[in-house]
Amino acid sequence: MLVAATVTLSLGATPASATGHGHGGAGTPGAPGVGDGYFPAAGNGGYDVLHYGLEIRYEPTSRAFAGVATVSARATDRLSRFNLDLRGFEVRSVTVDGRAARYDRDGQELRISPKYGLSRGERFTVVVRYDGTTGRPTDIEGALYGWVSTPDGSFVANEPEGASTWYPVNDHPTDKASYDFRITVPAGKTAVANGELVEQRTKNGWTTFVWRARDPMASYLSTASVGDYDLRRSTGPRGLPIIDAVDRDLGPDAADGLARTREMIEYFSDLFGRYPFTSYGAIVDDDEDAGYALETQTRPIYSGPPSEGTVAHELAHQWYGNSVSPARWQEIWLNEGFASYAEWLWEEHSGGRTAQARFDTNYARPETASFWNPPPGDPGATNLFAGSVYTKGAMTLHALRTKIGDKAFFALLRSWYSANRDGTVTTADFVRLAEKVSKRQLDGFFQTWLYTPGKPTAW
Ligand code: ARG
Ligand code: ZN
DSSP states (O other), X not given: OOOHHHHHHHHHTGGGGGGOTTOSOXXXXXXXXXXXXXXXXSSOSSEEEEEEEEEEEEETTTTEEEEEEEEEEEESSOEEXXXXXXXXXXXXXXXXXXXXXXXXXXXXXXXXXOSSOBOTTOEEEEEEEEEEEOOOOBOTTSOBOEEEEETTEEEEEOTTTOGGGXXXXXXXXXXXXXXXXXXXXXXXXXEEESSXXXXXXXXXXXXXXXXXXXXEEOGGGOOEEEESEEEEEEEOGGGOEEEEEEETTSOTTTXXXXXXXXXXXXXXXXXXXXXXSSOBOOEEOOOSSTTOEEOOTTSOEESSOOOHHHHHHHHHTTXXXXXEEESSGGGGHHHHHHHHHHHHHHHHXXXXXXXHHHHHHHHTSOTTOGGGOSOTXXXXXXXXXXXXXXXXXXXXXXXXXXXXXXXXXXXHHHHHHHHHTTEEEOHHHHHHHHHHHHTSOOHHHHIIIIISOSOOOOO
């Protein structure tokens, strides 16, 4: 699903779909990227994915992986050809609407030429069969991401563009879609994905787990982690299903950081608005590569037992990052600054340091500290997860709060969420809303905090 403007475009073109196959004419090739300045090859042009059906068979010891991806989409242009992002694997076949399609590979691009061109507005279904042996892919910062094979399974966390290491995808947050996962693993292993477990069946030594995620989701937030997990079910506020997956090999205190999850959901729902999705829960792995956490939608993943602060952080991302998502990767502070500030708010709420105290401690750092750079509003592709994006980003929100007052600030947080649910946003959108809610001129303020290198001295 695309953001509002593009949806309007597709709807306007709906009659074209009635013309069916063979009337698309020659069309033109879809672009190999959506035009993200930080990741030019991420995503693709010319269509909008509505749904991914991912069928995966994975054997952790040999790391043998076989997939069948069914991608349902709608053309937003008249297309002779289009791309999906896919790295590695052998592609065995591609069909479009049941007919064999020609395809070739170029880096992370899988280029597909359907037998007939696609009309603007036409719905189509692509089925890609692929297989191979998985490894431990890394992003441009050298951090593990994507389908990361672990000794007992896989740790799957894709931010920013690692989804293409395990399925053919329009890999950019501007194209959200619903997902179904059908994951088959050796009996005794557990496969955990986003959403709810709708089926689990063991036959001939293999267990198939079917997970369904109905809410629109950005590809970087998808997961299908495999391991020695116990599934634990509980209930959150308003009957929200909570499904946690905790590695059996961890000690009895592995889930301590999760203990206040229900309270946290209540607190953030009061503050930001109703919890965005159909379920929640955590995946707690026993990968020795500790310290990695990702806010995978409805089900954050932790490489080891998380602290309470980290759990608050990943929960807050469900509103800021997952429901309200960055329209381009440059806007990463809208994820990390917000989730970090939410972590401060939770700590104050639960009787610890106040947000003001945390702001003050950080502000006391010398002008010369590397802490102040890069500017969170434009950190560069290799610094998406720099400390300043998190902490200077959180400080930006606290400074804004003291400037416009609590009433306007918390009203702003709420409308930022309610106005942009399931959508994608830019910092310019946030500045506009902040000015509207506070009735203040704030360009200079945001220029200082988000785009100017170094320590802010006046704002
Ligand atoms: N978004 C994750 C978080 O909430 C961080 C992902 C870190 N990724 C990385 N490549 N370092 O903290
Ligand atoms: Zn984060």
